Amino acid sequence: MKLLPKRTFFIALLLGVIFGVWTTAYRGDFRGDKAPLEKNIAAISFKNVSVEAEVVNREDTRILGLSGRSALSEGEGMWFDFISEGYHGFWMKDMNFPIDILWFDKHLRIIHMKENASPESYPETYAPPSPDRFVLEVPAGFVKKYAVSLGESVTVNKTP
Numbered sequence: 001m002k003l004l005p006k007r008t009f010f011i012a013l014l015l016g017v018i019f020g021v022w023t024t025a026y027r028g029d030f031r032g033d034k035a036p037l038e039k040n041i042a043a044i045s046f047k048n049v050s051v052e053a054e055v056v057n058r059e060d061t062r063i064l065g066l067s068g069r070s071a072l073s074e075g076e077g078m079w080f081d082f083i084s085e086g087y088h089g090f091w092m093k094d095m096n097f098p099i100d101i102l103w104f105d106k107h108l109r110i111i112h113m114k115e116n117a118s119p120e121s122y123p124e125t126y127a128p129p130s131p132d133r134f135v136l137e138v139p140a141g142f143v144k145k146y147a148v149s150l151g152e153s154v155t156v157n158k159t160p
Helices: 006-027 059-064
Strands: 041-045 050-056 076-086 099-104 110-117 132-139 155-158
Parallel strands (some): 050 076
Antiparallel strands (some): 099 110, 099 132
């Protein structure tokens, strides 16, 4: 068996690392100030307001959520699609700002809300009393400002 020369081995290793980093970055798995190359966005419409929300439906992006980000702007949010119903708890680990959290059933009705969840509340976990399917995180004060209430339904429209 013939071994590759050291130079060829290191060049192949370097190309493998570069390809791995490039493909990971292209999928949007890197966190930090840079946004993924392509975001999945949906318009979540309430009776009084609409929110442009980043849709997260993969386990890795759901785990990270908004952690590490500096803020959410007015009219922005994060929409969690859990694919199936369950009791999905949230905590404020590595969060830098307070948020309102709204849980929805499979019919897109609000079944539970946590207003002004603060980063200082970690490691407390917030969860609904009944199974949910979707969760929306929005800037703190959203629920009060737009008079959002339990039982209210929303519509979800994908944006191009």
